[in-house]
Amino acid sequence: MKNPFVMECGNYKTSYSKDMELFRVRRVKIRMLIIVILLFLFPLFASNYVIGLATLCAIAVIGAIGLNILTGFTGQISVGVGAFLAVGGYTSAIFTTTYGLSFWISLPLAGLITAIIGGMFGIPSLRLKGLYLAIATLAAQVIILWIISSWSVTGGGAGMVLERPAIGGFSFYDQNSYYYLCLIVAVFTTIYALNLFRTRTGRAFLAVRDRDVAAQIMGINLFSYKVMSFAISSFIVGIAGALLAHYTMIVTVELYSIQVSIQYLAMILIGGLGSVFGAILGAVFITLLPVGLGYMVEYLTIFIPDAHSLLSSFREVVFGLVIILFLIFEPGGLVHIWNNIKNYFRLWPFSTKE
Amino acid sequence: MSIFYSWKKLSLTFVSLILLMGVLAACGDGDSETGGESSGDKVIKLGGLFDESGATGDVGAPYAEGERAFFENLNSKGGIDGYKVDFIGEDYAYDTSRAQQVYQGLRDRHEVVAVLGWGTADTEALRKQIINDKIPFFSASYSENLKDTGNESGYNYLTAASYSDQGRAILDWIEENHKGESPARVALVYHKGHPFSESPIQDIKDYAKENLDGVVEITPDVLIELGDTDPLTTLQSWSRSNEEPDYTIINYTWGQTRNVVRDAKSLGWKTQFMGLNWTAGEGLIPAGADNQQWVDVLDGFIGVVTHAFPTEDLPGMEPIVEYLDSKGKTVEDINQKFVQGWATASIMAEAMKIAIAETDGDVTGTDMKAAIESIQDFELHGLGADVSFSPDNQAGTDKIRLGQLKDGEWEIITEYFGISDK
Numbered sequence: 203m204k205n206p207f208v209m210e211c212g213n214y215k216t217s218y219s220k221d222m223e224l225f226r227v228r229r230v231k232i233r234m235l236i237i238v239i240l241l242f243l244f245p246l247f248a249s250n251y252v253i254g255l256a257t258l259c260a261i262a263v264i265g266a267i268g269l270n271i272l273t274g275f276t277g278q279i280s281v282g283v284g285a286f287l288a289v290g291g292y293t294s295a296i297f298t299t300t301y302g303l304s305f306w307i308s309l310p311l312a313g314l315i316t317a318i319i320g321g322m323f324g325i326p327s328l329r330l331k332g333l334y335l336a337i338a339t340l341a342a343q344v345i346i347l348w349i350i351s352s353w354s355v356t357g358g359g360a361g362m363v364l365e366r367p368a369i370g371g372f373s374f375y376d377q378n379s380y381y382y383l384c385l386i387v388a389v390f391t392t393i394y395a396l397n398l399f400r401t402r403t404g405r406a407f408l409a410v411r412d413r414d415v416a417a418q419i420m421g422i423n424l425f426s427y428k429v430m431s432f433a434i435s436s437f438i439v440g441i442a443g444a445l446l447a448h449y450t451m452i453v454t455v456e457l458y459s460i461q462v463s464i465q466y467l468a469m470i471l472i473g474g475l476g477s478v479f480g481a482i483l484g485a486v487f488i489t490l491l492p493v494g495l496g497y498m499v500e501y502l503t504i505f506i507p508d509a510h511s512l513l514s515s516f517r518e519v520v521f522g523l524v525i526i527l528f529l530i531f532e533p534g535g536l537v538h539i540w541n542n543i544k545n546y547f548r549l550w551p552f553s554t555k556e
Numbered sequence: 557m558s559i560f561y562s563w564k565k566l567s568l569t570f571v572s573l574i575l576l577m578g579v580l581a582a583c584g585d586g587d588s589e590t591g592g593e594s595s596g597d598k599v600i601k602l603g604g605l606f607d608e609s610g611a612t613g614d615v616g617a618p619y620a621e622g623e624r625a626f627f628e629n630l631n632s633k634g635g636i637d638g639y640k641v642d643f644i645g646e647d648y649a650y651d652t653s654r655a656q657q658v659y660q661g662l663r664d665r666h667e668v669v670a671v672l673g674w675g676t677a678d679t680e681a682l683r684k685q686i687i688n689d690k691i692p693f694f695s696a697s698y699s700e701n702l703k704d705t706g707n708e709s710g711y712n713y714l715t716a717a718s719y720s721d722q723g724r725a726i727l728d729w730i731e732e733n734h735k736g737e738s739p740a741r742v743a744l745v746y747h748k749g750h751p752f753s754e755s756p757i758q759d760i761k762d763y764a765k766e767n768l769d770g771v772v773e774i775t776p777d778v779l780i781e782l783g784d785t786d787p788l789t790t791l792q793s794w795s796r797s798n799e800e801p802d803y804t805i806i807n808y809t810w811g812q813t814r815n816v817v818r819d820a821k822s823l824g825w826k827t828q829f830m831g832l833n834w835t836a837g838e839g840l841i842p843a844g845a846d847n848q849q850w851v852d853v854l855d856g857f858i859g860v861v862t863h864a865f866p867t868e869d870l871p872g873m874e875p876i877v878e879y880l881d882s883k884g885k886t887v888e889d890i891n892q893k894f895v896q897g898w899a900t901a902s903i904m905a906e907a908m909k910i911a912i913a914e915t916d917g918d919v920t921g922t923d924m925k926a927a928i929e930s931i932q933d934f935e936l937h938g939l940g941a942d943v944s945f946s947p948d949n950q951a952g953t954d955k956i957r958l959g960q961l962k963d964g965e966w967e968i969i970t971e972y973f974g975i976s977d978k
Contacts, residue, residue: 249664249665250660250663250664251660251661251663251664251665254657254660254664255657255660258653258656258657347749348749350749351748351749351750352748352749358748358749358754361680361681361751363683363684363708364684375688377664450653450656450681450685451684451685452680452681452682452683452684454652454677454680454681454751455749455750455751456652456677456750456751457652457653457677457681461651462653492654492657493657493661496646496658496661500646515609518609518649
């Protein structure tokens with residue numbers, strides 16, 4: 203019998219365009235389609251709570267893909283994601299609440315304005331690299347949050363209250379409908395990101411990441427591509443921010459602290475830098491990890507009823523431990539684990555050892 | 557190499573297990589949670605959001621412990637008319653997005669009828685959702701924003717005087733007790749842009765302007781960030797362009813209040829330092845052998861005391877003492893924030909009692925709202941000011957007491973009073 207895992211045998215490419223296809227094997231295309239259909243059918247058999255978590259995962263996926271374009275693909279470290287999420291959230295809040303604009307117009311506007319601001323903070327990236335750039339983006343985090351908290355338009359410390367979007371008389375208040383909205387945006391973001399790296403721009407990003415001097419010698423304009431990467435990444439993060447704001451129906455400065463930025467960095471590190479699939483895995487993992495650990499603590503309190511505070515710190519410890527273990531033992535991230543598993547089956551039974 | 561390989565395998569297994577657990581947990585059905593109860597028990601479910609390990613964990617942990625202790629004590633005495641209260645809570649570590657997840661779990665997985673919450677940012681972040689979900693919410697944040705009875709925060713209730721009412725009451729006290737030149741100069745110290753710290757500032761200013769013109773004068777603000785551990789520079793530059801105030805009202809938690817008072821005194825300020833309720837309490841003076849410096853620095857500090865100290869001899873303390881006895885503890889083992897948690901939980905229990913009587917046990921969030929709004933002059937027997945709610949009043953009280961630090965001990969210096977007494 204033919205090994206069901208062997209699918210790339212005899213898959214010869216005869217042209218450059220074939221080599222660059224998004225799905226090089228038909229079976230992969232069908233599998234992706236099935237996964238997307240399953241994601242759309244998901245609310246039919248899941249409880250409201252699970253759908254709520256899935257919505258948060260979808261929003262995190264969008265943000266993580268956005269950050270991965272900048273950090274994973276272009277090699278520009280950013281710890282200002284939290285602030286860019288805030289820009290997206292507040293822009294949508296101001297347009298919908300203060301100016302009464304429709305959500306469907308304010309969503310792309312939120313992306314655009316975040317892209318402009320992100321691009322501005324990307325300007326120093328020509329001169330700054332690595333840690334220096336990280337600190338410059340940290341400045342973005344501080345400056346943007348300071349402006350938001352001191353500006354009267356944004357409601358200062360009290361924040362702003364938002365409504366869920368609506369089409370005609372239909373409101374997206376229901377968990378299912380908002381999940382679908384976020385899922386559709388997440389799917390489009392994924393397709394966009396996958397395609398981006400098949401284009402001239404995307405490949406320039408990779409060149410900038412791998413060896414910027416060589417890229418410049420080849421004729422790639424470092425400055426414009428770095429700023430463009432900041433802008434594209436911020437656009438997507440801004441969209442995620444707007445979706446999150448309308449999901450929680452409020453924006454306050456505390457929602458976008460430095461902790462959020464670090465969480466997003468953890469997502470792409472754990473998922474796998476420079477991989478769209480990795481960003482998805484990482485976003486889901488980091489979003490669900492505290493939930494899973496919460497269950498664990500809940501289970502343990504059956505045996506140790508009085509140890510609430512001890513166990514809650516224990517949860518933080520496990521969270522930190524998982525991140526450290528990942529960085530030490532699997533710097534390639536979840537996507538690397540996934541590829542190892544795939545390779546194992548692909549090579550089986552001829553080679554089961556490294 | 558082989559050791560590394562097995563380590564790698566081990567860690568991979570560990571990580572995969574955690575991942576699997578997360579996925580399984582998310583897909584798991586919530587019903588198993590109630591499996592612990594015997595089938596004959598009648599149960600009513602209540603949610604809790606705690607900060608035990610986050611930024612405000614110093615006051616959050618004893619508060620949560622007080623709430624848990626109240627329901628444990630209640631259940632051990634047969635519950636409410638035969639109904640046991642299943643109090644399901646989780647530590648969200650003062651992380652607003654985590655609060656969102658925990659709240660969703662309480663709503664969808666546990667289907668709670670009401671929630672006992674914690675911080676300003678997360679309570680405000682949830683206020684719109686709880687209206688749509690019809691789940692009443694008692695927060696430990698007394699932000700004036702939560703008093704709105706309309707479509708902004710229609711399901712939030714304040715179980716103690718709002719931060720703004722606390723500030724107004726302090727101004728009234730200053731009006732009565734100020735000696736010396738008039739008007740009394742009052743400086744407000746807070747973190748601009750921080751939802752909790754900035755919450756009462758505008759209301760305090762408005763009150764001084766409208767009601768105490770010529771009696772109290774608010775000086776320019778002293779803006780110090782909560783994370784700024786060395787406020788000396790800010791205080792120094794402030795006093796360069798301003799005259800030293802007669803009174804200083806601080807709105808932080810314990811740690812930052814200490815820093816501000818220390819640095820202001822080191823600059824020679826002779827002002828009367830005062831603070832809202834999260835500045836007051838045992839933890840303002842850290843325990844330890846070298847705490848004498850803090851006892852000296854903070855001597856004379858006046859704080860808003862919304863709830864009783866455990867060492868006070870009050871009728872409301874009896875059940876607490878009884879509970880502590882059963883655990884082999886004394887009042888020395890708890891603090892004022894424990895009492896605050898206990899008192900808040902007891903108001904919720906009263907609402908549950910009314911709702912159960914009205915509905916024969918089939919309680920929903922709407923029933924709880926109606927029950928809370930029917931509470932009139934509920935006595936806390938000295939643990940806090942009595943509370944009353946109604947459909948057009950979601951603030952239970954505006955009354956506070958003031959306490960003063962003398963030789964490191966808190967001494968209550970006023971009876972309960974508030975702006976409605978005027």
